[in-house]
Amino acid sequence: MNPGARGAYSFDEILTKFRAEGRIAIVGASVAGLRAAEALREKGFNGSLTIVGDEPHEPYDRPPLSKQVLKGWVRADHTKLPRLRPVNADWKLGVAAVGLDRINHIVRLANGENVEYDRLLIATGTRARPWPNPAEGSLEGVFTVRTVEDAAGLAAALKARPKRVLIVGSGFVGSEIASVCRDLDLPVTVAERGRGPLMGALGGVISEIAAGMMRDAGVDLRTGVAVQNLSGDDTGHVRQAHLSDGTVIDVDVVVASLGSIRNVEWLEGAGLAAGQWGVGCDAGCRAFDINGVVTDHIFVAGDVARAPHVLYDYEFMCQEHWDNAVFGAQVAANNMINLEVGRVPHLPLPSFWSGQFGVNIKSVGVCSYGDQIVFTQGSPSQRRFAAAYGRRGRIVGAVTFNHGKWLPYYASLIEKSAPFPPPPPGYDRPANAEVMPARFPDPREPAGNPDVVLTGHDPTSRGAEFRPRA
Numbered sequence: 001m002n003p004g005a006r007g008a009y010s011f012d013e014i015l016t017k018f019r020a021e022g023r024i025a026i027v028g029a030s031v032a033g034l035r036a037a038e039a040l041r042e043k044g045f046n047g048s049l050t051i052v053g054d055e056p057h058e059p060y061d062r063p064p065l066s067k068q069v070l071k072g073w074v075r076a077d078h079t080k081l082p083r084l085r086p087v088n089a090d091w092k093l094g095v096a097a098v099g100l101d102r103i104n105h106i107v108r109l110a111n112g113e114n115v116e117y118d119r120l121l122i123a124t125g126t127r128a129r130p131w132p133n134p135a136e137g138s139l140e141g142v143f144t145v146r147t148v149e150d151a152a153g154l155a156a157a158l159k160a161r162p163k164r165v166l167i168v169g170s171g172f173v174g175s176e177i178a179s180v181c182r183d184l185d186l187p188v189t190v191a192e193r194g195r196g197p198l199m200g201a202l203g204g205v206i207s208e209i210a211a212g213m214m215r216d217a218g219v220d221l222r223t224g225v226a227v228q229n230l231s232g233d234d235t236g237h238v239r240q241a242h243l244s245d246g247t248v249i250d251v252d253v254v255v256a257s258l259g260s261i262r263n264v265e266w267l268e269g270a271g272l273a274a275g276q277w278g279v280g281c282d283a284g285c286r287a288f289d290i291n292g293v294v295t296d297h298i299f300v301a302g303d304v305a306r307a308p309h310v311l312y313d314y315e316f317m318c319q320e321h322w323d324n325a326v327f328g329a330q331v332a333a334n335n336m337i338n339l340e341v342g343r344v345p346h347l348p349l350p351s352f353w354s355g356q357f358g359v360n361i362k363s364v365g366v367c368s369y370g371d372q373i374v375f376t377q378g379s380p381s382q383r384r385f386a387a388a389y390g391r392r393g394r395i396v397g398a399v400t401f402n403h404g405k406w407l408p409y410y411a412s413l414i415e416k417s418a419p420f421p422p423p424p425p426g427y428d429r430p431a432n433a434e435v436m437p438a439r440f441p442d443p444r445e446p447a448g449n450p451d452v453v454l455t456g457h458d459p460t461s462r463g464a465e466f467r468p469r470a
């Protein structure tokens with residue numbers, strides 16, 4: 001029977017219309033939102049596209065904000081993301097989404113407008129965790145670094161040559177800012193509640209090397225100590241930090257580098273699996289509802305997404321990495337305009353980079369999933385090495401310090417779940433190739449936050465955030 005003769009559509013015609021037509025809304029106008037929009041157009045979506053972003057700016061790049069911008073090499077407002085192709089979208093910038101009505105397919109905006117959609121992408125990312133005491137946090141000279149305004153303010157404060165900068169927290173962003181301060185020859189103290197820098201992401205063995213890099217560069221690194229409160233002068237400028245060991249430090253600039261909070265509040269009441277660990281979705285970026293049933297029209301990408309990963313026992317994980325935002329957005333876009341057989345998974349090997357204290361740090365896989373570590377190449381004492389992480393006899397992650405060209409070798413082993421310890425490539429063997437405990441902090445310990453958060457079902461790990469229906 002010819003479906004056309006009955007006025008019906010063939011499967012191919014339906015698919016073509018589905019691909020090309022309808023209304024798509026993207027909430028979150030940063031790297032994931034922009035790359036998804038570009039991919040939608042690239043793949044032939046011709047329908048209406050609305051992009052909602054609460055920041056007033058066009059999408060910009062965050063990694064330079066803690067690096068080149070603070071060094072004064074690039075102006076904060078010159079970090080706009082390059083456009084890979086025109087997206088022909090209705091941009092609603094400077095206005096937040098405040099609610100989601102899944103029944104009527106409506107995103108509610110703070111200015112009272114409604115955006116109707118047939119398919120929706122949630123790409124609202126994370127925000128900086130603020131200093132816990134709002135009055136102290138609003139003192140002049142106290143910063144977080146997430147936005148272009150944050151970076152511009154901190155860059156100006158550093159340019160004014162403060163007598164001392166205090167950085168609270170020594171994850172990647174805090175460590176990078178400490179490194180910039182030393183490049184600018186500014187006195188800097190790093191206060192870390194946990195046992196050392198980069199501890200949550202890379203464990204205790206590598207943390208010791210990172211601590212050595214900091215101290216050799218002249219950073220006053222204090223570990224196992226919390227900053228309890230900040231006090232200011234009569235003009236409202238921060239002047240002192242009071243530490244849990246009773247010491248008081250005179251400071252002019254404080255950077256709270258306390259990790260991030262996922263932007264999910266606007267989804268309250270929408271019935272999605274959204275909570276403090278992000279929005280749960282399947283490996284194809286489709287959001288789960290509160291009971292774990294996959295939705296048909298709502299997709300998630302970037303820092304706010306938490307999805308199961310086949311290489312890591314299907315544990316749900318959030319990856320706060322630039323690559324994950326870009327590739328996740330492209331997969332979500334593909335899956336938004338394809339039916340089942342055309343859908344693809346987003347199962348990237350997590351990867352990130354960081355530059356600090358003259359060392360280029362790169363990683364693949366999920367190091368914090370491992371409980372053992374072995375140096376496989378180079379020399380830890382020269383801060384030029386590769387190390388692999390293992391769990392239950394297989395390799396799960398790798399990190400390189402000034403040795404990045406070997407990373408693809410380790411990536412290929414991780415993708416195959418190859419045995420641990422891995423055979424090192426032929427030469428440049430380290431003096432000590434002994435397998436050691438990786439010494440990751442208990443996830444319940446303060447400051448144990450890795451940059452890839454495993455949010456799965458192991459009772460010692462953080463629990464999922466499903467809340468009962470109202």
Ligand SMILES: Cc1cc2nc3c(=O)[nH]c(=O)nc-3n(C[C@H](O)[C@H](O)[C@H](O)COP(=O)(O)OP(=O)(O)OC[C@H]3O[C@@H](n4cnc5c(N)ncnc54)[C@H](O)[C@@H]3O)c2cc1C
Nearest residue numbers: 028030031032054062063097124125126302303320321322
């Ligand atoms: C200082 C800094 C340095 C970094 N360096 C590196 C690095 O070296 N390597 C690396 O891999 N990664 C790095 N990252 C992480 C990387 O920038 C993120 O992974 C990436 O920005 C995630 O993109 P996203 O689009 O998912 O989310 P985001 O960039 O967080 O964007 C989300 C957007 O949605 C907006 N939004 C939130 N709620 C709403 C709402 N209700 N309505 C409308 N809009 C909303 C937000 O304001 C924001 O504009 C760094 C991040 C920072 C802050």
